[in-house]
Amino acid sequence: MPAIPSLGLRGRANRRAAASVLDRVSSSTHVIDCAVYVDGKRLPGQFSYAAAIAEVRRRRDGFVWIGLFEPAEEQIQGIAETFGLHELAVEDAVTAHQRPKLDRYEENLFMVLKTVRYIDHESPTSASELVDTGEIMAFLGRDYIVTVRHGRHSGLGQLREEMEAAPERLRVGPAAVLHGIADRVVDSYLAVADDFENDIDVIETSVFAPRSPVSAEQMYLMKREILELRRAVVPLAVPLRRLAEGYTPLIPEQARSYFRDVDDHLTTVSERVASFDELLTTLVDATLAKINLQQAADMRKITSWAAIIAVPTMAVGVYGMNFDYMPELHWRFGYPGVLLVILGACLILYRIFRRNRWL
Template sequence: MIVDCAIYQHGRRTEGPADLSDALEAARAEGDSFVWIGLYEPTEKEFDLVTSEFGLHPLAVEDALNAHQRPKLEVYDDSLFMVLKPVVYDDVRNTVTTDELMLFVGRCFVVSVRHGEGTPLAAVRRRLEDDPEMLAHGPTAVLYAVSDAVVDHYTDVAVLLHADLDELEAEVFAPLGEDVRHMASRIYSFKRQVVEFRRATLPLVEPLARLAGLSGGRLPFVDEKSRPFFRDVSDHLTRANESVESLDRLLSDILSAHLAQMGVQQNDDMRKISAWAAMAAVPTMIAGVYGMNFTHMPELRQVWAYPAVVALMAGLVFWLYKLFKRRGWL
């Protein structure tokens, strides 16, 4: 359950007691210290100890255990509770999946709860430990570093999606092939992935705006000096959301263009069918007239009648062919 547990004093990791209660007491006893506990998909029974030791609010604990939340920031008496949705993009299958990452931030402690493999926090922890000056700002530094890592990955995913969209666009406007019937379903499937991406990025705008001081009042357990850093993360999120919006618009335009292309192709096919049907109708009509077996019909007894009628039919068909060809029907 507990992936990592460490006490940080003056921005540096120190060896602390293994017991959670002792670790928290040690962090509170020392100045400029805090404890960071990382958990991975804990059960309710496993999380009870953390809840009781850190005094976490039961509603926030319920959200952390259920792991079906939208990005948000909630303020409780003893902690802040933030939900992030890391995004994973499989560029082989062109699928976007979202995991969940919860952070409890209080005085002298941070509790991170991960669901899924989207954003392993080991790299974030190592990067912070390599920057004691940043880590000396306490739990706020962890909140900033985790948010920054998640949002920066949004930008990376957006770049990959744009690259795959360029390939899809090239296929749409290429000469129609055998898989044209499946193109609309591929575009729609891609659009569904963009919607899944948007569900992770768009709701995060309001929480980051609050952390950056752009909306609402002062937040407890967050260093006021950290606001410029959260504004930077908010700017990155804005760019990611703009990329998502452009992806959605481009997909709608590509789908419309594909449907229009299919309509033009169908009209072209219908014109060709109509042209060939018209050319077939002329000899059919003439042959039908001479096939009525009336006794008194003109030229029935003439030697040249048969080749003359065949030549007439061939001439009319050739004239229709040239006419349709000149008008672009064939």
């Protein structure tokens, strides 16, 4: 780490020393990577964020890419002061739980993207959760990009390696990194949409299968997860369109066409998610109708058996009145005769209900 020269004034030296300590501490706790890129290539060595931006501005070429993971407010404060990040955007980056958006400040952009991850499960008919969400925030300036991640599945290490292997992409500047992040996030939407489509196919098959195990609660769970995916996908359309249409000079002309391509992919995902929601609404209606039909069939069966059981119940009730003159008391064949009559009446009712498909 390059040494920071001492200043003459004691107060200024103390502040600079404190900033240096904060820089070293934060680098070890929340800074995943800090690199300087010149002509598309990463400079060797390790840099603190202050030394990195100083190196870029001394050369008047290249840019800095800093990756942070779930920083606290005191941890990101030094970076915010060094790069001139707006306090409202910094607050959003720390607290997370933001909708996808794009805010423009005097010297930088602040963009929020929602990340999604499909949770593996044995069957969509028994899963309790299908989608895990996270966030990536990006501060884009003329010669830097600061990314802040929330969620374990939103790592950018592989993206950094891929871009470092293609220097022509990094020569475009920080906008190329922002495009790479947006492209990676939208590609993950496509992958999750494919997995959702497979689950919906399984659900659809189960709904129309006889005696299917799918319940209305499971269908509503699927709709809730689709809504979670929709909240990540749909609001991102406006920020991407702005970047593709020259919303800010921080996005060079050569990078705008790439954002248009990402916007096209996002449109595809949005249409698929909307179709999933409509199909699930139809399946919910079909499930509720199937449940109502099943309940009606059960009620017919219960009513049929109740009518059959009413015959012996009535006969036994009559004989329980203890009258003197009854076939059972004064006739040898009275008792079996009554049983045969009861059994015959029950069989007749059973055949009638069976013929009408109530049993």
